[in-house]
Amino acid sequence: MAANPNIYLVGPMGAGKTTIGRRIAEIKGMTFVDSDHEVEKRTGVDISFIFDMEGEEGFRKREREMIAELSEQPNTVMATGGGAVLDESTRDLLSARGVVVYLETSLEQQLARTRKASNRPLLEDSNDVEKTLAQLMEERDPLYRSIADVVVATGDQQARRLAREIVEQLEAIGTA
Ligand SMILES: Nc1ncnc2c1ncn2[C@@H]1O[C@H](COP(=O)(O)OP(=O)(O)O)[C@@H](O)[C@H]1O
């Protein structure tokens, strides 16, 4: 039997990439990786610390290299960080090496889902989180769409249910 194609989740902060990605991997019996977590493991520090020390540019370089490495791994579901798609080589790699799922999200949901958690320096350093999220979305939505094989609206449904629906959708189009 052919191995499962890799599944890559893209979308903005709070879309649920990390949460849903982990569930999809469980359902499919695939390996789950999160590019942010892998950068943190490799460096031994958190994302906010990397932004403080090296700026966003330093983080983007680490993110690009990590995604390039992780995308070589077979049978893998990878949650990317919300800004990973800014890099053209990353977009090309994700497109070429797996199925790309864009988790589309309303600003409202993003606000609710990013309210509690820390370690999102772009939001921690903002004095108007809603405006920052809206600006990022304007810049990035076309990039997410440009590589998406599937676009999934994340409504109010439970993470587990959403993951099941995504798996069904991928199986229906013959990509999982
Ligand atoms: N479909 C969902 N329903 C309810 N809560 C969710 C859902 N997706 C994500 N969450 C919650 O939102 C927060 C952010 O999710 P996360 O997976 O970290 O998003 P991302 O990786 O896209 O930034 C987490 O607390 C998570 O439990």
Ligand SMILES: O=C(O)C1=C[C@@H](OP(=O)(O)O)[C@@H](O)[C@H](O)C1
């Ligand atoms: O949107 C972004 O630029 C970022 C999103 C974060 O990941 P999540 O999308 O998983 O929150 C993390 O990579 C970093 O804080 C930058």
Ligand SMILES: [Mg+2]
């Ligand atoms: Mg995440």
